[in-house]
């Protein structure tokens with residue numbers, strides 16, 4: 665009986681520990697920032713994540729008034745993913761779509777937007793262009809919401825610890841009598 669109780673306690677601890685290691689790489693900030701206006705289009709966009717994404721399969725598509733202006737493939741430098749822009753990129757509204765591989769192996773995707781008054785080609789944004797303020801959207805193709813798996817882990821751990829603790833107490837009382 666005591667052996668079973670110890671095993672259940674150990675199992676409960678095993679379930680509890682790895683939860684933190686399954687975190688997704690969350691997009692923390694971008695340059696240019698989402699929903700902002702920059703006077704001059706930078707020669708690259710930078711996406712900073714909470715952890716270093718895997719080098720595998722990173723994609724950043726930058727769409728402007730003239731279409732896609734991404735130049736080459738993105739580079740990963742620490743927690744930063746950098747995407748160079750073509751020197752022909754004009755002023756106007758830009759939308760950036762990204763897909764990176766989180767360090768837990770899951771793909772993380774999302775979009776953000778900004779407005780550049782002057783483009784890399786020196787052109788000014790056309791009159792009447794509006795800034796599209798759009799919240800950063802992020803999605804995890806691999807798992808959807810993390811809430812349910814975390815809840816199940818917590819509940820499962822509490823149940824196992826509870827059963828284990830109860831059995832330890834019972835076996836102690838049994839020894840005494």
Ligand SMILES: [Cu+2]
Nearest residue numbers: 688766768770
């Ligand atoms: Cu994940």
